[in-house]
């Protein structure tokens with residue numbers, strides 16, 4: 001009987017060691033191929049994060065990741081002149097000609113306004129070559145000046 005129990009205990013130990021070895025062996029397999037289609041790809045939208053309050057906002061992005069946020073907390077305009085903006089950015093060592101994109105939002109009006117066109121020309125005259133975008137809520141359509 002005692003011999004029989006020893007055999008059972010021995011088999012149990014073998015089983016446990018086997019399971020542990022097997023799980024480590026499996027882990028090693030995953031470590032061997034960590035880059036093979038294991039990444040999750042999720043589609044999202046940056047503008048949804050940036051335009052949440054019910055006012056008009058503008059953002060200016062630079063290649064170093066600096067993002068300027070501009071608003072006068074008004075629903076249908078941003079009280080700011082292009083000249084003032086250009087001066088502020090220049091003073092902060094981010095000249096407008098380095099900007100990657102400028103985006104602002106409209107609530108319901110789905111086109112660039114005359115003011116937008118004037119603003120765009122004012123900054124392109126100072127060397128801006130990036131994307132000038134409009135984000136239209138509530139649908140979230142994106143328009144690009146000149147396209």
Ligand SMILES: [Zn+2]
Nearest residue numbers: 106112113116
């Ligand atoms: Zn506008």
